[in-house]
């Protein structure tokens with residue numbers, strides 16, 4: 001496998017607060033990587049940095065061999081990186097289907113705007129078909145014509161995955177995909193993400209649900225206070241002393257003796 005995303009010593013500061021401190025991380029093409037860590041450890045900030053929404057104080061980010069950290073967010077998206085949000089906000093007037101269709105690539109939208117007659121209809125038809133297929137895969141067909149803002153929190157999560165997939169990204173970054181999703185749907189979400197991975201999409205998943213991480217991810221990176229403290233298989237996490245310290249505090253050591261990591 002070749003390296004798709006490379007974070008090289010990235011630092012991010014908000015005022016005097018250093019949120020990421022020299023983080024180095026490499027993700028290979030075709031991987032599914034879990035990004036873990038206690039609340040406030042910097043996970044979402046990593047996604048904001050990769051997608052160009054938060055400028056770096058130092059370090060660099062390369063995607064597909066080319067530097068992306070100097071680029072504007074829409075240019076980074078055009079290179080093939082998409083993300084979903086922890087709390088997706090939806091427009092009040094657009095339907096689920098319309099919103100999914102508007103997420104299609106800028107290239108298709110530009111062609112539809114410039115071309116006339118049959119060519120426009122052909123592009124619209126293809127966009128409609130792709131959006132409908134994605135909504136069906138994500139079990140959203142029943143709400144396709146409802147206003148996007150009116151659907152449940154879990155359905156909004158699924159809709160944001162559908163929108164991200166409209167552009168056929170190479171890398172999909174998911175911020176807590178299971179939060180607000182009914183437990184019965186989690187298995188289906190795992191199946192859907194595996195299917196997306198099977199299409200050749202590399203996945204980075206921020207998630208607190210360890211069952212979900214164990215089921216889906218091949219590798220985990222754990223952050224604590226803006227630095228990577230573990231990079232291992234999910235099964236190795238509960239034996240890693242630094243990870244246990246970060247999540248449970250050092251007091252756990254007296255409560256439950258551990259084997260050396």
Ligand SMILES: Nc1ncnc2c1ncn2[C@@H]1O[C@H](COP(=O)(O)OP(=O)(O)OP(=O)(O)O)[C@@H](O)[C@H]1O
Nearest residue numbers: 014017019037038039040041042043044045046086
């Ligand atoms: N725009 C901002 N301005 C100032 N501080 C910020 C900003 N965004 C994030 N932070 C701070 O950066 C730190 C890391 O936040 P981040 O959202 O990346 O953590 P996280 O690991 O994703 O947490 P959670 O699991 O709770 O979502 C936190 O202390 C947060 O308060």
